[in-house]
Amino acid sequence: MELNYLYIGFGVIALLNVIVSVFLVKRDDLEVFQKAAQILLVWLIPLFAAIGLWLFYRTQDRRVNVPKSFGGGAGNSTNIGGGF
Numbered sequence: 001m002e003l004n005y006l007y008i009g010f011g012v013i014a015l016l017n018v019i020v021s022v023f024l025v026k027r028d029d030l031e032v033f034q035k036a037a038q039i040l041l042v043w044l045i046p047l048f049a050a051i052g053l054w055l056f057y058r059t060q061d062r063r064v065n066v067p068k069s070f071g072g073g074a075g076n077s078t079n080i081g082g083g084f
Helices: 002-025 032-044 046-061
Strands: none
Touching: 002 032, 002 046, 032 046
């Protein structure tokens, strides 16, 4: 029974490595050497490199919501232009 848990654990780690490897191959911002080196790291250090690289690139891909300008500037009712 314990051997089955070991196989399940290896299967989960292998599936995670495949998912992260495909994720790295699809990235357009990496050069071929960078992709190959990072995929090699994912397979040499299975769990830590896969999760670490995936989290790193996930934070790089997040879009930062830039708040709209506060206040809105001068309006028509402020008489800044000098006209009445």
